[in-house]
């Protein structure tokens with residue numbers, strides 16, 4: 022979620038609204054929805070105010086940062102709004118809670134204990150006000166399974182409004198280790214359109230429980246993964262490339278290949294240099310160029326067993342030549358940037374680049390611009 026400045030005539034904070042251009046308003050109008058009409062002249066502004074005075078739920082907004090198709094929440098006192106859904110982004114996510122039952126060493130968004138149940142209703146209203154179906158809609162937190170049946174309610178809202186949209190749920194899967202909750206959620210959430218993104222940081226409890234700072238988490242997550250398989254749900258297993266994990270990465274690959282061969286794919290991810298990762302910099306800040314042999318060993322095992330894998334948040338120049346084809350442009354639009362060195366790089370358009378906050382943190386490797394004449398991808 023991001024905040025952008027906008028001038029608005031709204032007099033109090035309001036729930037989500039669909040943004041449409043003024044001239045689209047009549048063709049888009051649907052009863053029961055709230056609109057924010059983008060205006061660019063006094064006439065248009067007066068036109069919206071006349072509609073509002075006639076009882077229609079519409080306000081006008083003026084901002085170069087808002088586009089038709091966005092969903093916003095107005096904060097009129099500050100003459101600003103929060104963009105809850107930006108139609109032009111490639112990655113979309115609904116943030117359901119900041120609460121979590123783990124306390125990961127490299128958590129980019131440290132959990133809180135405040136009651137933020139209102140986020141569920143906001144997410145449902147955001148989905149109702151999205152105009153065009155996104156290809157993929159992520160659900161994230163905190164830990165979304167803490168919401169119990171409300172998680173199924175959110176996914177049902179998405180499925181009913183956008184039957185073709187794929188839902189990706191980021192979860193530590195610990196609560197899915199419970200047979201009762203697994204049955205409740207995994208029967209209610211349609212497996213055909215859902216992928217569960219589940220982090221696993223080690224091949225044994227001593228490592229995984231240490232990384233997530235929660236005794237018993239390894240057994241719970243593995244039980245959750247087995248339940249996901251039992252109910253026919255797709256799984257992307259995720260691991261974050263911090264030092265304790267890298268030390269055992271080949272063993273983790275072996276564990277996955279032998280015990281969790283049903284996962285759809287494995288994502289090997291560089292950490293975000295923010296949140297708890299900054300506090301645990303000694304464990305999280307690595308130069309991936311120093312770990313090429315380890316990355317190759319982990320990747321080779323997954324290849325040998327036929328388990329697809331990919332690198333996420335890892336710049337192309339941080340990978341050895343043979344692993345570059347497995348890198349994805351994975352960093353969400355709103356937190357993605359490039360370093361000055363990248364200006365002279367021939368593969369910039371294929372590279373995920375860096376997290377915006379890398380300067381306060383670190384780079385995942387020493388960046389070396391790639392010249393295609395010197396090295397072919």
Ligand code: SF4
Nearest residue numbers: 336338363366369372
């Ligand atoms: S120099 Fe920049 S654009 Fe080029 S591979 Fe490295 S991070 Fe990517």
